[in-house]
Amino acid sequence: xxxxxxxxxxxxxxxxxxxxxxxxxxxxxxxxxxxxxxxxxxxxxxxxxxxxxxxxxxxxxxxxxxxxxxxxxxxxxxxxxxxxxxxxxxxxxxxxxxxxxxxxxxxxxxxxxxxxxxxxxxxxxxxxxxxxxxxxxxxxxxxxxxxxxxxxxx
Amino acid sequence: xxxxxxxxxxxxxxxxxxxxxxxxxxxxxxxxxxxxxxxxxxxxxxxxxxxxxxxxxxxxxxxxxxxxxxxxxxxxxxxxxxxxxxxxxxxxxxxxxxxxxxxxxxxxxxxxxxxxxxxxxxxxxxxxxxxxxxxxxxxxxxxxxxxxxxxxxx
DNA sequence: CATCATGTAACATATGAAGTTACATGATAC
DNA sequence: GTATCATGTAACTTCATATGTTACATGATG
Numbered sequence: 001x002x003x004x005x006x007x008x009x010x011x012x013x014x015x016x017x018x019x020x021x022x023x024x025x026x027x028x029x030x031x032x033x034x035x036x037x038x039x040x041x042x043x044x045x046x047x048x049x050x051x052x053x054x055x056x057x058x059x060x061x062x063x064x065x066x067x068x069x070x071x072x073x074x075x076x077x078x079x080x081x082x083x084x085x086x087x088x089x090x091x092x093x094x095x096x097x098x099x100x101x102x103x104x105x106x107x108x109x110x111x112x113x114x115x116x117x118x119x120x121x122x123x124x125x126x127x128x129x130x131x132x133x134x135x136x137x138x139x140x141x142x143x144x145x146x147x148x149x150x151x152x153x154x
Numbered sequence: 155x156x157x158x159x160x161x162x163x164x165x166x167x168x169x170x171x172x173x174x175x176x177x178x179x180x181x182x183x184x185x186x187x188x189x190x191x192x193x194x195x196x197x198x199x200x201x202x203x204x205x206x207x208x209x210x211x212x213x214x215x216x217x218x219x220x221x222x223x224x225x226x227x228x229x230x231x232x233x234x235x236x237x238x239x240x241x242x243x244x245x246x247x248x249x250x251x252x253x254x255x256x257x258x259x260x261x262x263x264x265x266x267x268x269x270x271x272x273x274x275x276x277x278x279x280x281x282x283x284x285x286x287x288x289x290x291x292x293x294x295x296x297x298x299x300x301x302x303x304x305x306x307x308x
Numbered sequence: 309c310a311t312c313a314t315g316t317a318a319c320a321t322a323t324g325a326a327g328t329t330a331c332a333t334g335a336t337a338c
Numbered sequence: 339g340t341a342t343c344a345t346g347t348a349a350c351t352t353c354a355t356a357t358g359t360t361a362c363a364t365g366a367t368g
Contacts, residue, residue, distance in 0.1 A: 006356095012254050025313065036358060041314065058366025061313045074262070099296060100166050103288040108228070111276035118272055122265035134257040142253060160325095179344065190327060195345065212335025215344045312367080320359070328351070336343080 006081050009033040010043060011131065014077070017053070018069055018132045023062030043081065050080035069132055075124035160235050163187040164197060165285065168231070171207070172223055172286045177216030197235065204234035223286060229278035 013029045026037035026044070033040060044063055047053045054066045065072075167183045180191035180198070187194060198217055201207045208220045219226075 008255055008258060011258060015254060023313095027313085037314090038316085038359070039357065041316085042357095045315080055314060056366075057312080057314050057364080059312055059368060061366070063314095099289055099292045100169060101162055102292060103285055104162060104165060106288065107280045107285060108276065111273070114276070115269055115273045119265065119269045122262065122268070126261045131257055131261060134260065135253055138253045138256060177344095181344085191345090192328070192347085193326065195347085196326095199346080209345060210335080211333080211343080211345050213337060213343055215335070217345095310368090313365090315362100315364070317362090318360085320357100322357075323355085324353100325355100326351100326353075329349085331346100331348090333346070334344085336341105338339105338341085 006043060007078055009035065010047065010077060010081050011074075013040065013044070013063075014053075014065065014069075014128060015132055015135055017063060017065050018128070023056055023060060023064050025062040029063065047077070047080045050076060052076060052080055065128075069129035070127050072128040073124045074126045074128070074131070075120045077128070078120070078123050160197060161232055163189065164201065164231060164235050165228075167194065167198070167217075168207075168219065168223075168282060169286055169289055171217060171219050172282070177210055177214060177218050179216040183217065201231070201234045204230060206230060206234055219282075223283035224281050226282040227278045228280045228282070228285070229274045231282070232274070232277050 010033070012032050013024075016029060016032045017024050026040040029040045029044075030037045041055075044053055044055065048055055048066075051066055052072060054064050056062065056064075164187070166186050167178075170183060170186045171178050180194040183194045183198070184191045195209075198207055198209065202209055202220075205220055206226060208218050210216065210218075
């Protein structure tokens with residue numbers, strides 16, 4: 001299973017950064033990501049190492065995107081977020097000599113790599129910008145819906 | 155990440171059943187699977203529900219394969235073992251109304267299904283019998299290697 | 309130099325998987 | 339039939355890991 005709870009949280013945060021024209025504090029992001037500032041820093045630190053975001057200290061400091069959202073794909077984010085290899089076989093006993101595991105690996109090793117490659121390829125086809133646009137569209141529609149409901153209630 | 159620790163343990167157990175001509179006890183399997191009898195029963199219960207194995211009580215009781223190993227694929231075993239959907243997105247807040255998650259789902263929903271389908275397709279191409287044969291080959295080779303080493307040491 | 313924000317270590321909590329104990333149920337042997 | 343063996347299962351106890359929290363150091367800004 002893919003560790004997505006993090007991924008979706010991080011995406012929340014990144015979309016916020018796109019929206020804001022200035023650095024966003026960990027505290028602010030913590031609200032958006034439904035967690036707390038220290039966790040935000042921990043997770044964002046991974047993205048920073050991959051050159052996806054920047055952080056600045058002091059007054060007016062916080063987190064900003066380091067690159068054009070159109071040039072950032074979900075694949076990079078997924079990796080930066082600490083992608084556990086999607087499929088990993090049996091490290092239960094850390095027994096590389098186990099003949100059963102060898103047989104399974106021989107039969108499925110390529111499959112594991114293939115599946116992971118497909119997944120990353122698809123993630124690589126979605127840019128942060130595309131996601132942001134889609135999100136904004138949904139947001140606008142959502143607001144319109146709310147407005148309509150208010151009108152209807154009058 | 156795929157929950158494989160279980161899968162590889164179960165495969166150990168199933169290969170044992172193929173080898174033995176008689177029912178194998180949970181205690182015996184526990185040794186092969188590096189765990190304990192109760193855990194074995196818990197896990198095997200899932201396989202039994204899928205009609206892959208049978209269990210019998212009393213003297214001479216234990217676990218046996220319910221079907222021809224040539225007709226059992228790793229896909230079935232994987233599913234029976236309690237396959238968590240490979241890719242599942244953000245149930246962090248169980249917030250189906252979240253617009254970010256909606257956007258992600260819209261962008262990647264098909265991908266998730268596609269990746270999972272590929273994985274299961276590949277697992278479905280490997281039968282338990284094929285795995286058992288490969289395992290036996292390795293075992294024979296392994297024994298030969300040990301024998302050679304003993305000869306060389308003389 | 310006071311304030312604000314990140315960086316990070318150290319610790320606390322929560323969740324779920326795995327292991328364990330205990331006992332009930334059913335099957336076989338004698 | 340009853341002693342024994344094996345599964346079935348509930349209840350409980352670890353154990354591992356992700357997450358949350360506190361505390362304080364470091365660096366930047368006004």
